[in-house]
Amino acid sequence: MVVCKATGVSKRYGEVVALDNMNFSLQESEIHYLVGVNGCGKSTLCKIIAGVVAPDAGELEIEGVPVSLMSPNEAKRRGIAVVYQELSLIPQLSIEENIMLGIEPREKSLGLVDRKASTETALHYLGYFKNVLPLDEEYVKQTVADLPIDEQQIVEIAKALARKPKIIIFDEATASLHKQQVDAFFSILRELKSVGVSTIVISHKMEEITEIGDRVTIMRSGKLVNTVAVKDVTGDQVIHMMVGDKELLERKRAHMDFKDVETVFQVNGLTGKRIRDVSFHLKKGEILGLGGLQGQGQTEVLLALFGSIPFEAQSVELGGKPVDLSTTVKAMDHSLAYISGDRKKAGVFSERPIFENIIISSLIKFNRKVFSRKRMNEEILPLLSQIRTTFGKLSDPANSLSGGNQQKIVIGRWLMTKPAILLLDDSMKGIDVGATKEFYDIMHTLCDAGMSVIWHSSEDLELLNNTDRVLVFDSGQIVDELVGERLNEVELYRAALDSRKKHIAVE
Amino acid sequence: MKNSSLTLRKVRLGFRNPTVIALFLCFLILLIGNLVSPGFASFGLIVNILVVASFVGLVSGGQFLIILGGGNGLDLSVGRFVTLGAIIGGVVSQKQDSKLILALLAVMVATFLLGLVNGVGVTHFRIPPLVMTMSMSIVIIAIIRFITGGIGVPGASKLLQKIITGKVLGIPGILYIWILFAVFLHYLMNNTTFGVKLMAMGTNDYAARLAGVKVKRLRTLLYGFSGMIAGITGFLYLGYLSSVYNISLGDKFTLISVIAVVVGGTSLGGGKGTYIGVAIGAFLLQLMESFLVTIRIDQSMRQVLFGTILLVIIFMYGREQKMQN
Ligand SMILES: Nc1ncnc2c1ncn2[C@@H]1O[C@H](COP(=O)(O)OP(=O)(O)OP(=O)(O)O)[C@@H](O)[C@H]1O
Numbered sequence: 137m138v139v140c141k142a143t144g145v146s147k148r149y150g151e152v153v154a155l156d157n158m159n160f161s162l163q164e165s166e167i168h169y170l171v172g173v174n175g176c177g178k179s180t181l182c183k184i185i186a187g188v189v190a191p192d193a194g195e196l197e198i199e200g201v202p203v204s205l206m207s208p209n210e211a212k213r214r215g216i217a218v219v220y221q222e223l224s225l226i227p228q229l230s231i232e233e234n235i236m237l238g239i240e241p242r243e244k245s246l247g248l249v250d251r252k253a254s255t256e257t258a259l260h261y262l263g264y265f266k267n268v269l270p271l272d273e274e275y276v277k278q279t280v281a282d283l284p285i286d287e288q289q290i291v292e293i294a295k296a297l298a299r300k301p302k303i304i305i306f307d308e309a310t311a312s313l314h315k316q317q318v319d320a321f322f323s324i325l326r327e328l329k330s331v332g333v334s335t336i337v338i339s340h341k342m343e344e345i346t347e348i349g350d351r352v353t354i355m356r357s358g359k360l361v362n363t364v365a366v367k368d369v370t371g372d373q374v375i376h377m378m379v380g381d382k383e384l385l386e387r388k389r390a391h392m393d394f395k396d397v398e399t400v401f402q403v404n405g406l407t408g409k410r411i412r413d414v415s416f417h418l419k420k421g422e423i424l425g426l427g428g429l430q431g432q433g434q435t436e437v438l439l440a441l442f443g444s445i446p447f448e449a450q451s452v453e454l455g456g457k458p459v460d461l462s463t464t465v466k467a468m469d470h471s472l473a474y475i476s477g478d479r480k481k482a483g484v485f486s487e488r489p490i491f492e493n494i495i496i497s498s499l500i501k502f503n504r505k506v507f508s509r510k511r512m513n514e515e516i517l518p519l520l521s522q523i524r525t526t527f528g529k530l531s532d533p534a535n536s537l538s539g540g541n542q543q544k545i546v547i548g549r550w551l552m553t554k555p556a557i558l559l560l561d562d563s564m565k566g567i568d569v570g571a572t573k574e575f576y577d578i579m580h581t582l583c584d585a586g587m588s589v590i591w592h593s594s595e596d597l598e599l600l601n602n603t604d605r606v607l608v609f610d611s612g613q614i615v616d617e618l619v620g621e622r623l624n625e626v627e628l629y630r631a632a633l634d635s636r637k638k639h640i641a642v643e
Numbered sequence: 644m645k646n647s648s649l650t651l652r653k654v655r656l657g658f659r660n661p662t663v664i665a666l667f668l669c670f671l672i673l674l675i676g677n678l679v680s681p682g683f684a685s686f687g688l689i690v691n692i693l694v695v696a697s698f699v700g701l702v703s704g705g706q707f708l709i710i711l712g713g714g715n716g717l718d719l720s721v722g723r724f725v726t727l728g729a730i731i732g733g734v735v736s737q738k739q740d741s742k743l744i745l746a747l748l749a750v751m752v753a754t755f756l757l758g759l760v761n762g763v764g765v766t767h768f769r770i771p772p773l774v775m776t777m778s779m780s781i782v783i784i785a786i787i788r789f790i791t792g793g794i795g796v797p798g799a800s801k802l803l804q805k806i807i808t809g810k811v812l813g814i815p816g817i818l819y820i821w822i823l824f825a826v827f828l829h830y831l832m833n834n835t836t837f838g839v840k841l842m843a844m845g846t847n848d849y850a851a852r853l854a855g856v857k858v859k860r861l862r863t864l865l866y867g868f869s870g871m872i873a874g875i876t877g878f879l880y881l882g883y884l885s886s887v888y889n890i891s892l893g894d895k896f897t898l899i900s901v902i903a904v905v906v907g908g909t910s911l912g913g914g915k916g917t918y919i920g921v922a923i924g925a926f927l928l929q930l931m932e933s934f935l936v937t938i939r940i941d942q943s944m945r946q947v948l949f950g951t952i953l954l955v956i957i958f959m960y961g962r963e964q965k966m967q968n
């Protein structure tokens with residue numbers, strides 16, 4: 137049975153065509169992947185189904201009944217729940233309050249919120265993640281603002297589940313999750329499927345499709361390319377349909393030997409919040425990975441080196457000379473750049489024009505007090521097209537861009553500062569396969585020209601394929617270093633988990 | 644056909660833009676005013692209203708910068724800075740044209756430094772802007788009492804009066820000053836790194852820091868600028884009034900500067916707004932006031948009406964912003 141059907145849906149934003157005569161249909165209890173490059177209209181289609189965006193043309197049917205005017209409330213009533221790409225939790229409220237918002241259980245006598253039942257329900261829906269979260273009553277009382285982004289994403293998922301939907305849309309819900317969390321998420325998808333719930337999943341992680349998808353719909357430039365059963369296609373075919381005739385760069389980094397190359401960056405005894413006595417060196421042109429389980433201090437190391445969180449160190453040397461990296465501006469003066477994948481919190485200035493978003497850091501770094509917009513545009517436009525950013529006008533606000541394109545703006549901002557040492561922190565989050573490969577290539581080219589990179593990624597393959605050496609982190613410490621032969625998944629997992637086993641053995 | 648629907652859409656979009664709403668209201672009041680009392684929209688009267696609006700507009704410029712900078716920024720001491728500027732100006736210049744520059748410098752230095760104190764309190768000691776700047780108001784009164792010792796203050800020198808009220812092409816000097824100020828602020832916000840940093844900070848404090856903005860320093864500076872702009876306005880105001888007859892002379896500027904900024908479409912959350920909007924807001928407020936006077940609404944009723952209209956406007960904007968989100 138078709139539970140949701142969109143026919144001939146179109147939507148424009150000024151000059152930008154987000155959807156162009158798009159057709160889509162969702163079967164009962166299927167897991168339906170929706171894929172396409174950044175800005176092809178995936179989120180827009182979902183927003184139309186959820187009633188938050190009104191289409192310019194086209195029809196929508198839910199369970200065979202035409203809906204003329206879908207509103208968010210109407211969608212909720214018909215059992216549609218959405219986990220949006222840009223998280224929409226209320227940061228001041230607790231995890232529990234966010235999950236139960238608007239559906240709080242009431243006690244019989246006075247109709248007050250039944251706190252106990254509310255906590256229980258919240259815990260129940262978070263329960264799928266019990267292996268990856270310290271679940272208890274205290275946990276759900278925490279304020280959402282204090283959570284790392286992956287846990288916020290999980291709360292958002294639980295919130296959607298708590299609404300007991302019949303159709304549920306996950307817009308890049310796995311982008312911020314690491315491996316174990318994704319596995320828990322998949323078990324949710326399977327369970328939903330078994331009780332007849334239909335799901336639409338948007339993701340740029342192609343391997344997910346074959347692992348769990350039933351059907352996949354491929355979009356390009358707001359149009360439907362094809363909807364096919366997953367078992368009938370290969371991942372490469374899907375990618376090919378996504379990008380059209382554009383050729384994909386396929387280049388794995390040939391892990392180079394940096395023994396005789398000069399060291400550009402040397403850190404000894406770095407210590408701080410969640411960082412314990414970290415020492416490492418970085419060679420000129422080298423790409424150094426920071427791996428291990430998620431949240432083991434990798435992000436903190438990058439933030440400390442970028443002057444954003446306080447730290448102590450025996451020595452920090454750049455090109456053999458001790459340097460002071462205690463503030464972000466000082467770090468920038470030494471040509472460091474940090475690109476966060478958490479674009480909403482740490483990257484994008486959403487209401488400000490694309491133009492300002494992209495030039496701000498280079499203006500600061502090169503100490504330019506005034507600028508001419510026209511001259512700046514000439515600098516920006518080639519860069520934007522090189523990183524495959526689709527946008528209307530440079531004066532449009534950044535939040536008019538699709539999620540992936542917003543992230544590209546943040547990357548562009550830092551490429552413009554011509555960094556000597558680039559700190560990447562899950563920087564490719566939300567960016568489509570084609571553009572991601574483009575970035576890898578840009579990165580490798582810049583490294584050949586002498587730039588060095590310290591790269592933290594929650595995707596192990598991204599790390600292994602693009603780095604020369606990986607430092608494995610556990611509880612804020614470096615527990616292993618992988619080079620050459622040992623740069624593979626098995627070694628990485630073993631190293632990441634090994635020290636844990638020892639801990640358990642001692643206890 | 645397609646074209647006309649596009650224009651229609653543009654018009655409708657325009658009405659979501661607070662600046663356009665404010666401008667529209669200006670025309671509406673002028674129109675009704677002229678019907679009720681012919682001559683209300685005459686060149687002479689409009690110029691007079693603009694002159695009064697210019698002082699509000701200047702003070703609002705500083706307020707605008709602070710509000711844009713985010714962090715719940717607000718400067719409720721601007722009114723007192725206006726008074727202080729007028730008094731230091733009068734005392735230092737002693738009605739002598741030759742001491743005018745010296746007086747202006749004295750005003751600028753004093754008010755900038757006091758403004759910085761506001762900034763340091765807000766950014767380094769984390770005192771809420773509301774509390775900090777209100778306290779500063781009290782401090783400034785004490786300073787004023789100390790300077791004047793309770794005796795009257797010398798008025799403006801001849802040259803200052805001439806600069807402010809003297810007309811070129813039928814337009815008083817102060818309006819040229821206002822226009823220059825507006826052009827300067829517009830340039831500042833659109834073509835300088837300062838403007839980009841300010842807007843970024845107002846939109847997303849944390850991301851701004853990671854992009855290389857020295858957030859604390861910049862925010863502290865803003866309070867210095869706001870104090871200084873208000874001080875200079877007070878100095879110019881002296882030329883308009885020719886003498887300081889009352890030490891609460893600047894008080895009315897405090898709230899009205901905030902209102903002009905909001906009515907002009909600047910979001911109180913920071914990071915969004917234009918000075919052109921603020922200037923139109925300042926004009927609209929003065930226009931409303933004159934209109935209410937013209938139709939002989941008495942003082943107390945005027946304030947009630949004024950307040951109501953403002954509430955309506957602010958609600959309208961609030962709704963717009965929610966809808967956009
Ligand atoms: N509110 C808006 N105003 C203007 N343009 C918009 C708006 N929302 C989306 N767009 C444009 O519509 C197009 C489709 O955007 P959409 O968010 O649907 O892309 P997407 O497929 O989800 O991409 P991504 O993978 O990057 O998330 C983009 O070019 C985007 O710039």
Ligand SMILES: [Mg+2]
Pocket residue numbers: 178179180221307538539540
């Ligand atoms: Mg999207």
